[in-house]
Amino acid sequence: MIAYTVHEPSKPSSDLLTRADEVVFVKEGIAWLALVFPILWLLAQRMWIVLAAFIGLTVLISVLVMALGANEEAAAWSTIGLGLVLALEANDLRRWNMERRGYKMVAAVTARSRDDCEMKFFSDFADKYGVAPVEAAVDSPNQ
Numbered sequence: 001m002i003a004y005t006v007h008e009p010s011k012p013s014s015d016l017l018t019r020a021d022e023v024v025f026v027k028e029g030i031a032w033l034a035l036v037f038p039i040l041w042l043l044a045q046r047m048w049i050v051l052a053a054f055i056g057l058t059v060l061i062s063v064l065v066m067a068l069g070a071n072e073e074a075a076a077w078s079t080i081g082l083g084l085v086l087a088l089e090a091n092d093l094r095r096w097n098m099e100r101r102g103y104k105m106v107a108a109v110t111a112r113s114r115d116d117c118e119m120k121f122f123s124d125f126a127d128k129y130g131v132a133p134v135e136a137a138v139d140s141p142n143q
Contacts, residue, residue, distance in 0.1 A: 003028040004117045006107040007098050020125065024098065025109075025117060026091050035087035047097045057082055 004025040013019045034041040042051040058079055065075040086093075095105070107124075109117040 001110045002113060002117065003108065003110045004114065005095060005105050006109060006121050007095070007103040007105050010102045010104050020122065023106075023121075024103065025114065025121075026094055026098070027114070028091065030087050031090035031094075032087070034090035035083060038083050038086050041090065045094055045097070047093065050093050050097065054082070054086060 004027055007024045007026060008019070009022055012022060031041065038054060039051065042054060061078045061082060062075045065078050066072075099105075107121055109121045111117045111120050
């Protein structure tokens with residue numbers, strides 16, 4: 001099972017379609033792309049403060065390791081360790097960043113896939129706001 005937290009702006013749009021587009025799903029667990037491409041992932045998520053902190057910590061750790069007389073390999077391993085910590089905490093940092101930008105968590109959803117999580121959330125969303133379910137809104141070929 002996969003778990004996602006669902007976030008929307010604290011002042012959502014009054015138009016339901018626009019409001020649905022503003023909803024953001026954030027996965028629980030490790031962010032694999034943040035592990036492999038940490039700086040690019042942080043840039044893509046627009047997490048400027050975390051990016052500055054990550055770069056600063058990377059430089060600081062490398063300088064400290066080298067100042068302690070360790071070789072470049074030790075500095076590289078310490079940087080990889082910092083990248084692993086970032087990947088493990090990346091989605092929590094993303095939630096924090098979104099909260100800072102005015103988003104609020106409105107739900108937590110679990111299902112077999114992201115698509116299933118979205119269907120589950122928007123089905124409840126449709127019920128709450130009296131919107132016709134997606135299946136009923138789509139023309140079926142048998143009609």
